[in-house]
């Protein structure tokens with residue numbers, strides 16, 4: 001048996017270098033009618049129910065069995081976004097860091113996703129709930145029995161867009177849990193930001209923060225580019241119009257289109273996020289606004305500009 005001389009697992013040093021979070025784990029969206037919502041997310045995106053608890057359904061990719069979205073029968077909008085801690089050590093360290101920074105932490109008082117070992121929840125200054133989940137024993141990716149069929153798309157988590165009048169406040173808060181800036185637009189007074197794109201791993205962003213009334217603008221899932229076009233054609237067959245798109249966003253170099261679920265929640269379906277690396281230096285906005293929004297030109301409708309989830 002040949003000896004392996006190179007490290008095959010993270011050490012304390014490499015985990016530190018990468019930051020404490022592996023990335024977006026899943027997002028939970030509020031819906032007023034769980035059965036209608038489950039049917040909609042299944043028929044439009046091909047997501048399958050992994051587990052159903054009281055008033056809550058965890059939806060997974062049929063290709064990998066990974067939970068990417070949860071639905072809870074409690075109204076509409078974002079319930080929480082969950083980011084995954086890399087290791088038990090960094091999960092503990094994040095808890096200690098939040099305590100040291102005076103951030104109120106809730107632990108084990110809520111329903112965590114299937115496969116979670118532990119989780120904590122915090123609330124941002126703008127009122128968004130964030131979960132940090134520890135899941136060390138996730139099963140290897142495998143198609144869901146009886147659910148994988150020709151054309152099933154591997155739907156993965158991507159990012160979400162939050163709104164707040166205080167972009168700097170939310171930027172500073174996210175930095176406590178390991179987020180770093182990838183791209184920003186300074187506010188006209190130079191004291192804060194108009195816009196901020198932040199990452200916890202080597203992909204361009206998991207959180208976009210834009211100036212506006214506090215809330216959540218959209219939740220984004222991603223698929224491979226070939227599945228992106230197939231999903232658009234799937235909408236054609238179902239006669240469901242996109243709210244906006246297809247477009248190519250400059251930030252993350254994404255293909256993207258937006259749809260609203262039957263309750264007004266806005267989903268972005270994106271292609272794979274650009275990988276920029278852990279040590280990427282943040283860059284200031286360098287183009288006209290239209291080019292950032294859609295390098296192909298056409299700009300969003302009024303509903304996209306003025307309505308949140």
Ligand SMILES: [Fe+2]
Nearest residue numbers: 160161220268
């Ligand atoms: Fe987005």
